[in-house]
Amino acid sequence: MHIDLIIESRQVFTGTDGTAGPAAIAIAGDRIAAVGPREDVRAFALKENGDGPAPAIRDVGDALVVPGFHDSHLHFFHSAVYASPLATMFLGKNEADCVARMQAFAAERPNGWLLAQGWREYRWDPPVLPSKHSLDAAFPTRPVALYSGDAHTLWLNSAALDELGLTRDSVPPAGGSYDRDEQGELTGIVREAAAMALMPHIMGSFTDEEVADAYRGFFARLAENGVTSVCDMSLMAHPGLDFIRDDVHAALLARGELTARVNLFPTLLDDMSRFEDMRERYTGPYLQAPGFKQFFDGVSSQHTAWVTEPYANALVEGDCGRPTVDADVMRSYVLAAAERGYPVRIHTIGDAAIHAALDIFEEARATFGPLPEGRRNCLEHLENFLPEDLERLADLQVVAAVQPPHMTLDPGGPERDLGPERVPYMWPFRTLLDTSAVLAFGTDSPVVDVNSMDVLYSAVTRQDPVTHEPAGGWLPAERIGRAEALRAYTQGSAAAAGRRRELGTLEVGKLADIAVLDRNLLTCDDEDIQKTQVLATFMGGRCVFEREA
Numbered sequence: 237m238h239i240d241l242i243i244e245s246r247q248v249f250t251g252t253d254g255t256a257g258p259a260a261i262a263i264a265g266d267r268i269a270a271v272g273p274r275e276d277v278r279a280f281a282l283k284e285n286g287d288g289p290a291p292a293i294r295d296v297g298d299a300l301v302v303p304g305f306h307d308s309h310l311h312f313f314h315s316a317v318y319a320s321p322l323a324t325m326f327l328g329k330n331e332a333d334c335v336a337r338m339q340a341f342a343a344e345r346p347n348g349w350l351l352a353q354g355w356r357e358y359r360w361d362p363p364v365l366p367s368k369h370s371l372d373a374a375f376p377t378r379p380v381a382l383y384s385g386d387a388h389t390l391w392l393n394s395a396a397l398d399e400l401g402l403t404r405d406s407v408p409p410a411g412g413s414y415d416r417d418e419q420g421e422l423t424g425i426v427r428e429a430a431a432m433a434l435m436p437h438i439m440g441s442f443t444d445e446e447v448a449d450a451y452r453g454f455f456a457r458l459a460e461n462g463v464t465s466v467c468d469m470s471l472m473a474h475p476g477l478d479f480i481r482d483d484v485h486a487a488l489l490a491r492g493e494l495t496a497r498v499n500l501f502p503t504l505l506d507d508m509s510r511f512e513d514m515r516e517r518y519t520g521p522y523l524q525a526p527g528f529k530q531f532f533d534g535v536s537s538q539h540t541a542w543v544t545e546p547y548a549n550a551l552v553e554g555d556c557g558r559p560t561v562d563a564d565v566m567r568s569y570v571l572a573a574a575e576r577g578y579p580v581r582i583h584t585i586g587d588a589a590i591h592a593a594l595d596i597f598e599e600a601r602a603t604f605g606p607l608p609e610g611r612r613n614c615l616e617h618l619e620n621f622l623p624e625d626l627e628r629l630a631d632l633q634v635v636a637a638v639q640p641p642h643m644t645l646d647p648g649g650p651e652r653d654l655g656p657e658r659v660p661y662m663w664p665f666r667t668l669l670d671t672s673a674v675l676a677f678g679t680d681s682p683v684v685d686v687n688s689m690d691v692l693y694s695a696v697t698r699q700d701p702v703t704h705e706p707a708g709g710w711l712p713a714e715r716i717g718r719a720e721a722l723r724a725y726t727q728g729s730a731a732a733a734g735r736r737r738e739l740g741t742l743e744v745g746k747l748a749d750i751a752v753l754d755r756n757l758l759t760c761d762d763e764d765i766q767k768t769q770v771l772a773t774f775m776g777g778r779c780v781f782e783r784e785a
Contacts, residue, residue, distance in 0.1 A: 237264045239281035239291040241777055244274050247756050248301045251726055251741035254719035256300060256758055262291070263748040266521065266776030271742055299771055300756045302722060303742055304464025304749035305688045306729035308637045309581075309616055309678035312454065312468040312498070313439075313447070313479040314353070314387065318682045319457065320450035322442060323351035325682065327359060327385060331366040334382065335374050342378070348441050350375065353383040353682055355391065358537055358646055365415075368393045368424030381438050383431075385645070386535045387471070387683055390431040392424045400434055402426075409433050411531070411560035428534050428560055432471050435479070444484070451484050455495045459781035461688040462751030462770040465497040467678070467733050469581070469616070470529045472503040482514055485523055494522050495780040497749070499733040504528035504569045504580055511578070521747060521776065526734040527579035527611070530569060531560045533589040536619060536653050537646055541586035544622060548655030557586055567596050570613075574600035579607055579734060581614040581637065587622045587658070590615060594628045601632060611734045614676065617642070620654060621661040629673040635732045636668055637676040640691050640721075641684045643710055644700035659711070665695065666714040675716075675724040676732035688725070692757065693765040695721040701766060718758045748777040 241263040248259035250271060260277035262270040270280045281291050318325050324341045328334035334355055342350055357365050371380050371393035379396035383389075392400070404421055408414050412430025415423040426434060442450075458466065468485075470478035480502045488494050500518070502511050502525070514525035534540025534557065539547050542557045559566070566582070573580050584590045597613050607613065614635040619642070629636055643663045650659050668675060677695065679686050690701035696718055698709035709715055716724075727740030738747050752772040757765060773781040 237269060237284050238288055239264050239269055239284050242277060242281060242291050242293045243301060243750065243752075243774075244293065244295045245301045245752075246298050248742065249303075249719075249722060249758065250743065251303050251723055252743065254717070254758075256756060261301070261742060261748070261750070263777040266747055266778075268742060268744055268746050268748050271744060296752050296771070298756075300753040300758075301742070302462075302751050302753065302757075303726040303740055304751050304773065304775065305462045305725050306465040306733070306739065307458070307463050307678045307681070307686060308467050308676035308729035308732045309469050309639065310466055310681040310686065311387065311471055311479065312451070312466065313481050314383075314471065315681040315686070316450035316454035317351070317439065317442070317447070318353040318383075320453055321345070322446060322450060323353065325354045326352065327354050327356060330360045330362065331364075331370050334366070335370050338371070338380060338382070339374055342375070349396075349438055350378060350380045351383070351438065353387070354385045355382055356385040356537075356646070358649060365423075365425060366391050368397065368422070371424065385683060386537065387680075388428055388431065388535050388540065389538060390426040390434060392426060394424070396438075397422055397424065400437055427538065428540055429472070429531075435471070436477060447481065448484055448487060451488060452493060455488075455493070456781075458496045458686055459773045459775075460770060461686055462753070462773050463496055463686060463688060464749035464751070464773060464775045465499065465730070465733065465735075465739060467499045467501055467729070469501050470503045472531070478503045482518070482523075482525075486518070489522055495775055497521065497739070497775070498523050499735070500525040501527055501529040501581055504530045504573060506569070506572070508573070508576070508578075521738070524735075527581060528573055529581045529583070530566065531583040532566060532593055533557060533560055533584060533586050535585060537649055539653070541620070542589040543586040543620065543654070544588045544591070547653050549652055556588065559589065559592070563592050566593070567599070570596045571600050571603065574604045574607070577608045577611065579611045579613050581616055581732070583616045585617045585619045587620045587625070587661070590618060590620070591622055591625055594625055594632060594634065597632050597634055598628075606633065610737055612674070612731055614732050617680070619662055620658055621664060623661055626661070626664060626667055627671045629668065630671045635674045635676050635728070637678060637729075637732050638663065638665070639678050639680045639684065640665075640694035641679065641701055643694060643698060644703075644705070645684070647700070647705065662711070664714050665716045669716060669720060674728050674731050676728040677721070677725040678729065688770070689766045689768050691725060692718075692721050693762070695724070696765070697762050722757065748774060750774040
């Protein structure tokens with residue numbers, strides 16, 4: 237063994253307990269070879285290297301050294317494209333403001349589709365859904381598509397509808413819908429599976445090199461935030477096609493340009509051949525296919541999340557949303573995967589979706605036994621629980637993959653949509669940890685940015701990372717500690733990816749994925765969390781980001 241690098245600090249958080257203290261980390265190749273007092277680690281390196289070259293020593297002083305962050309849930313293709321010059325991102329103040337922003341963007345991108353992401357009509361003044369008419373006035377012949385901030389709804393103009401072949405007689409795919417006005421005409425609002433089915437046509441004009449450039453830019457953004465591993469979660473367009481671009485990841489890996497580990501989760505269908513091909517092909521430490529993803533419902537703000545009791549502000553009688561995949565079909569998918577030992581991650585936001593998914597996982601476990609060691613089923617988002625389901629995740633060894641900044645995306649929305657009786661069971665991080673459930677943190681990018689400090693700030697304060705509201709935190713009893721948040725963002729997310737044995741803590745034998753921060757997140761004031769900067773990021777012992785002085 238040859239020690240290549242030693243990182244030393246007076247504040248090292250290994251993740252094996254809740255403290256940080258003086259330590260050194262010796263790295264051989266891409267693995268951690270020793271962790272301990274500086275003198276002991278240096279002596280170990282001297283012995284191991286013998287007459288060979290001495291290791292590089294990097295003393296970072298009082299900077300906090302932590303395991304690299306792991307975003308447990310993002311959509312790489314959409315995140316990369318919308319953060320690139322190929323598209324634009326904004327919330328907008330209202331419908332007219334969004335149209336004006338698209339007109340400004342059109343000057344930068346004069347040809348082809350105009351794409352944007354981020355609008356949320358419930359955050360506008362006035363909070364009303366847009367329609368194709370405002371876009372038609374500004375863009376009578378050029379196709380325009382604006383993806384909502386929650387990535388569940390498309391807003392299209394007439395030129396886009398024509399380009400996509402949609403008419404008043406078009407029938408949406410299962411799990412999706414086309415909004416129509418009182419005369420039966422399309423309004424330009426397309427929801428859920430119907431929106432996802434259109435995205436390949438909308439984004440199909442990009443060249444492979446344009447996409448690769450967008451991916452490079454997004455990898456750089458991840459490294460800047462200390463993120464060394466991600467789970468690339470599918471958005472299914474239609475059977476046989478999702479947005480997992482493993483070919484782009486593989487091409488970047490072949491060029492030595494992959495600066496974060498990528499764990500691929502393609503869509504679970506009857507035909508598992510695509511996943512099984514990726515699972516056999518990508519076996520190295522950088523690129524793997526650990527399991528599947530599926531959607532069980534939508535989002536509460538649009539009443540497409542599947543809830544047990546009708547929404548408090550019901551739009552129609554019995555307004556409970558609905559499953560995007562029939563429960564019997566989901567059951568057949570998950571049982572088939574469980575029989576082969578494959579983990580499944582299911583999008584579940586409403587309490588009915590969570591309950592039904594847990595029932596399916598429970599049946600799979602009873603029928604086929606626990607998944608092979610290291611593999612975990614996961615539920616994604618988990619916004620609204622039935623009280624009796626809170627302890628079931630730990631009992632069934634199901635990971636709760638959550639995105640802390642989502643809690644405050646819609647101020648007052650949970651109370652408006654679900655009513656005060658259900659609000660106490662929303663995003664219950666403290667309760668889940670107290671039941672011994674595993675939390676895994678992520679962003680669902682591009683829904684929110686991959687800003688690692690925003691993730692941690694939201695988790696420990698339960699306040700919005702932009703407005704810092706509400707004072708004292710939303711449901712403050714569900715706040716969690718700093719060390720707990722760091723562990724959720726490292727080893728919890730590694731568990732969601734089925735890689736807990738090699739990622740998530742700074743221990744001998746594990747991959748040397750490390751972030752160096754300019755202050756101690758365990759002790760700094762709440763208001764200083766977001767001021768924290770990543771000084772350096774190491775992936776497999778290789779420095780992939782270093783902040784300029």
